Structures are given as C-alpha cells and as structure tokens.
Amino acid sequence: MLSYDPTPAFAAAQDAADPLAHFRHEFLFPKGSDGQPVAYFCGNSLGLLPKAARAAAEQEFKAWEERAVEGHFTGDQPWMTYHEALAGATARVVGAQPDEVVVMNTLTVNLHLLLVTFYRPTAARYKVLMEAGAFPSDQYALESQARLHNLDPTAVIVEIAPRAGEHTLRTADIEAKIAELGDSLATVLFGGINYYTGQVFDMQAITRAGHAVGATVGFDLAHAAGNVPLHLHDWDVDFACWCNYKYLNAGPGGSSGIFVHERFANRPDLVRLAGWWGHDQAQRFQMKKGFQPMSGAAGWQLSNGQILTLAVYRASVALFDQAGGMRALRAKSEQLTGYLEFLIGQLHLPTSRLEIITPADPAQRGCQLSLLVHERGRELFDYLAAQGVVADWREPNVIRLAPVPLYNSFEDVYRAGAALQEFYNQQ
Ligand SMILES: *Cc1c(COP(=O)(O)O)cnc(C)c1O
Numbered sequence: 001m002l003s004y005d006p007t008p009a010f011a012a013a014q015d016a017a018d019p020l021a022h023f024r025h026e027f028l029f030p031k032g033s034d035g036q037p038v039a040y041f042c043g044n045s046l047g048l049l050p051k052a053a054r055a056a057a058e059q060e061f062k063a064w065e066e067r068a069v070e071g072h073f074t075g076d077q078p079w080m081t082y083h084e085a086l087a088g089a090t091a092r093v094v095g096a097q098p099d100e101v102v103v104m105n106t107l108t109v110n111l112h113l114l115l116v117t118f119y120r121p122t123a124a125r126y127k128v129l130m131e132a133g134a135f136p137s138d139q140y141a142l143e144s145q146a147r148l149h150n151l152d153p154t155a156v157i158v159e160i161a162p163r164a165g166e167h168t169l170r171t172a173d174i175e176a177k178i179a180e181l182g183d184s185l186a187t188v189l190f191g192g193i194n195y196y197t198g199q200v201f202d203m204q205a206i207t208r209a210g211h212a213v214g215a216t217v218g219f220d221l222a223h224a225a226g227n228v229p230l231h232l233h234d235w236d237v238d239f240a241c242w243c244n245y246k247y248l249n250a251g252p253g254g255s256s257g258i259f260v261h262e263r264f265a266n267r268p269d270l271v272r273l274a275g276w277w278g279h280d281q282a283q284r285f286q287m288k289k290g291f292q293p294m295s296g297a298a299g300w301q302l303s304n305g306q307i308l309t310l311a312v313y314r315a316s317v318a319l320f321d322q323a324g325g326m327r328a329l330r331a332k333s334e335q336l337t338g339y340l341e342f343l344i345g346q347l348h349l350p351t352s353r354l355e356i357i358t359p360a361d362p363a364q365r366g367c368q369l370s371l372l373v374h375e376r377g378r379e380l381f382d383y384l385a386a387q388g389v390v391a392d393w394r395e396p397n398v399i400r401l402a403p404v405p406l407y408n409s410f411e412d413v414y415r416a417g418a419a420l421q422e423f424y425n426q427q
Contacts, residue, residue, distance in 0.1 A: 004342040011414035014339075020332050020405060023323055026051055027249070027407045032388030039389045039412040043404035044195075044223060044368050047249030047316070056315035060307050077314075081281075082305045083298060089317040092325060093248070094221065094240070095231035096259050099296030103313060104277075104305065107222060107243040107256040108137045113300055114239045114258060115145045117272045118216040119187045125214070126151060127181055129188045131169060132161035135195050138220050142189065167357040167372070168199040168364070171206075178209040185215040192224030192240070196394060198358035198368035200228055204235040211236065222246060225257065227333075227366035229326040232259050247404065248320075250313040255306065260297040268293050275302030323406060332405040333367045336413055340369055340403055343417025347424055357398070368402040370394075380423055387419040 004010065015021050027048040029037035040048060063071040063079075072080045087098035094101065104110070119128065126149075128142055139157075146156040160177050162169050178185060188210040193200050203219055210217035218239040224230060226247030232240055240259040244250035264270060274291045276284060278301040281294055293299030323329055344356060358369045373380055377397040384391050384399075392400045403413050 004339050006343055006346050006414075006417065008411070008414055011339075011410040014335070014410035018332060018410070020323055020328065021409065023319065024407045024409060026319060029407075030390070033386075034388065036388065039415040040408070041389065041391050041401040041403060041412075041416065043249075043407070044227075044246055044400060044402040045392050046245055046252060047226075047247055047404070048407055049251070050249050050316045050319060052315040052318070053249075053251065053312045056311040057308055060311045079305060079307050082307055082310055083301065086310065086314055086317065089314075089321055090257055093226055093230070093317065093320055094242075094257070094259055095229065095235075096233050097262055099265060099298065100233060100262050101257055101259050102297040102301055103244070103255050103257050103310060104301050104303075105256055106253065107220070107241055108141055110241040110256045110258045111138065111141045111220060112145070113273055113302075114218060114241055114260070115141065115187075115189075117260075117264075117270050117300070118218055118239050119145055119149075120271065121149050121151060121156070121186050125184055125186045126156055127158050127184045127186060128156055129158050129160060129178060129181060129185060129190075129210075129215075131190050131194060131201070132159040133194065133196055134159075134189075134191055135220065135222065138189070138191070168194075168197050168359055169201070171202045174201070174206055175209040178206070178213060178215070181215075182213050185210070185213055188215055188217045190219055192219045192221040192230065192242075193227065193366050193368075195223050196370060196398065196400075198223075198365050198370050198400070200224070200359075200364050200366055203230070203232075203237060207235050207237050223368070224366065226320065226326075227368075229330050233261065237261060238264070244313050244316070248313070249316040249406070251309070251316075253309075255309050255313050258297055258300060260300065262296070265296045265299075268299075272300060273302065277301040277303050277305075319406060329405045333403075334362050336403040336405055336408060336410065337365065337367050337369060338362065339410060340401060340413045340416065343413065344369070344371070344420065346417065347420060349424065366402075367404055368400055371399045371401070373397050373399055380420075383423045384416070384419050387415075387422070389416045389419045391416075 032038045063075050077085045086103045090101045091098045143153040146153040207217045216238045221242035225242035243256050245254040278299045280292045355372050357372045358365045381393045
C-alpha cells in the first residue's frame with residue numbers, strides 16, 4: 001500500500017517511477033487560458049485525442065483516394081473485413097473471445113439491437129431490473145422496448161435504489177431483488193459502472209443471480225470498458241455494449257462495441273434485426289433471399305463498417321495493448337485515484353459540506369470520484385475550470401473527476417488537489 005504525500009515533490013517522484021508515464025505523450029491535451037495543457041479529468045465523458053488517430057484516418061482517406069471501391073478488397077486492411085482487425089484488441093479490453101465482440105454503430109443503437117434479441121417478454125416473464133438513476137438513454141431505450149412489445153413501461157421496469165442514507169447499491173440487495181422477482185424477471189440490465197456515482201457493480205454476482213432465476217443478463221459498459229478489468233466471457237454475461245469515446249479515446253460519436261457470449265454464437269434462430277453485413281460472409285455478395293447470420297457477434301452487424309471512425313478506434317485501442325493491457329493500467333489507476341482521494345481527505349471538510357459518493361473500496365470503483373458538494377458546488381467547479389482543472393458537472397451538485405491512467409499524471413492529480421485546497425482556503 002502506497003503512502004501518499006500532499007507535495008509536488010511526491011507527485012513528481014511518482015511520475016518519474018511510473019512505467020506508463022510516457023503514454024501521456026501519445027495524446028493531445030487542450031490548452032488552458034495560460035497556454036499550458038489543462039489537467040484533464042473528463043476522460044469518462046470524452047477521452048483525449050490519441051496522436052496516432054489522425055494518421056490512421058489519413059491512411060483510409062488515402063486508400064479511398066487512390067483505390068476507391070477497390071479499398072473494400074485490397075490493401076493492408078480491406079474494408080470488407082475491417083471488423084476482424086479490431087476484434088482481438090477489443091476482446092482483450094473486455095475479457096472476451098475475439099468472435100464474441102464486434103465494433104459497429106453507436107451505443108444506444110446497439111443497446112436496442114441487443115434488447116431485441118435478449119429481451120423476449122412473455123405473459124408471465126416480462127420484467128426488467130435496472131439500477132435506479134441509470135443513464136437516461138438506457139432508460140429511454142428500455143421504455144421504448146417495453147412499448148415495442150405492447151407493454152406498459154411502468155409495469156416492465158423495476159428499479160433498485162440504494163438504501164435510505166446510502167449512495168450506492170449493495171450487491172446482496174441486488175441479488176435479493178433478483179430472487180424476489182424470480183419467474184417474472186425477463187432481463188437484468190445494469191451499468192457495469194454507474195455513471196453518476198462511479199460504483200462498479202459485481203457483474204459476476206449479478207449475472208449468476210439473474211441466470212439462477214432464468215433471466216438474461218446484460219450490461220451497459222460505457223463507463224467500464226477501458227476503465228476496469230472485465231471478464232465478460234468467464235462471468236458468463238449474456239450480452240453487453242459500450243461506447244468507445246469515453247475511456248477508449250475513439251473520438252466524439254465514435255463507434256460502439258458489443259459482446260454476445262459464445263453460447264449464442266451459432267444460434268440463427270435468435271430473433272434479431274438483420275442486415276447484409278451480418279449475413280454469412282461467404283454468401284453475402286450472392287445477394288440471395290433468406291438471412292443466415294455469421295457466427296458470433298459479427299452476426300449482429302447491419303451495415304458495412306464506418307471505416308473512418310473505425311480507423312480512429314483501431315489506433316486508440318492499440319494503445320491498450322501497448323500499455324500492457326487492463327491489468328497494468330488498473331495498477332496505476334488505483335494509485336492515481338487513491339492519491340486524489342487522499343488529497344480530498346486533506347481538505348478536512350465535514351461531510352455536510354463535501355463527500356465522496358463513490359465507494360471507498362477500490363474494488364468497487366474505477367478511476368472516477370464523484371464529489372457531492374453540498375455548498376457552492378457550481379462555484380467550486382468554475383474555480384477548478386479557471387485553474388485549468390477540467391472536471392465535469394452533474395446536476396444538481398456533483399463534480400466528477402476521472403484520473404485516467406493512460407494519460408493522467410500524479411502531477412495532474414496534485415494540481416486538482418491544490419486547486420481544491422486554494423478554493424477552500426479562500427472561504
Ligand atoms: C455515455 C453513455 C451513453 C451514451 O449513449 P450514445 O448512444 O453513445 O450517445 C449511454 N449510456 C451510458 C450508460 C453512458 O454512459
């Protein structure tokens with residue numbers, strides 16, 4: 001266990017000893033009003049631009065310019081099978097086998113596609129369990145899925161909230177709720193990490209509990225993919241999806257990933273919304289009637305790949321392998337986040353003024369700390385911004401700070417701590 005010091009010398013020494021420190025130079029940082037790079041803590045919202053992204057996109061522009069339609073079939077990575085080139089690195093980030101993942105579309109679109117397959121309500125089994133306060137897009141997706149089946153969303157969606165006086169959910173309470181819903185439960189849909197509190201849910205326990213009552217279990221990993229180690233295959237999760245523009249740094253509106261467990265790889269009988277790109281590759285261009293899905297997650301593809309976006313993703317996801325994978329990143333992440341927590345503790349503020357609502361247990365959090373600021377929260381947020389500390393504000397009074405191990409330094413974290421200290425010294 002590292003013992004922390006609230007000094008710039010300590011932060012500098014940590015950075016000097018950090019084997020991942022140089023990855024920071026693979027990214028471009030926005031500049032603050034002083035012309036210096038900001039201390040960026042918004043990787044949970046939009047990851048920074050990897051320097052390699054431009055060249056990767058340029059390579060595809062060049063292929064388009066020079067070979068046009070031939071680009072589908074020729075070159076270093078033909079567009080027709082582009083998704084295959086992404087599967088290995090993607091699978092390693094989420095703990096899957098390569099054919100269990102595919103990168104396509106955007107997150108909410110993919111959530112709908114997966115729910116079409118995995119939420120199959122019957123008269124008796126039609127409920128969906130979600131965490132209360134799930135990301136709004138997930139709530140709207142679920143409401144509209146209920147309507148798609150001519151069901152009343154309020155009868156379908158069951159939300160589980162933290163106990164009174166608590167900010168996060170207890171695994172035992174989630175398990176108990178699943179058992180209580182029993183035969184009426186069709187699907188469990190949870191965030192892998194709640195976007196607001198930063199709580200990591202015990203995905204393995206939730207999956208086990210869901211399967212025990214015969215429900216399908218899926219996760220929205222928008223805040224988990226590229227943040228914490230995941231073992232989707234071994235946890236036996238049925239399905240998952242995530243966006244790649246948060247911790248995976250693939251750019252605004254960038255592509256999304258899906259996971260479908262290999263148990264469903266060769267199940268052409270599963271109901272799905274189909275398109276030609278999910279059709280058996282060997283026969284795709286015979287343009288025949290009768291959809292026959294490719295095996296694995298690729299069988300959920302609809303359209304030919306969005307190559308310019310996927311090229312950026314290919315460059316950004318490659319950094320995860322270069323950094324030694326999620327295990328190496330996680331080791332640094334725990335220290336960075338621990339340091340931020342330590343510096344916030346040094347403010348010695350009563351919880352009536354400021355409290356961290358993210359779990360204190362490192363196993364139950366990723367790299368985000370959510371600060372519930374009971375007084376003058378917006379002022380604090382604006383003060384941080386003026387000091388070049390980029391955080392994010394969630395109504396009504398939460399500031400989220402996410403030190404990302406790929407590009408944040410201990411000095412960045414020190415800077416955030418110092419800015420917080422200055423704000424409260426002025427009070
Ligand atoms: C960021 C986020 C989204 C965003 O969805 P898009 O379809 O990519 O716009 C959805 N769900 C969760 C849980 C998120 O964190």
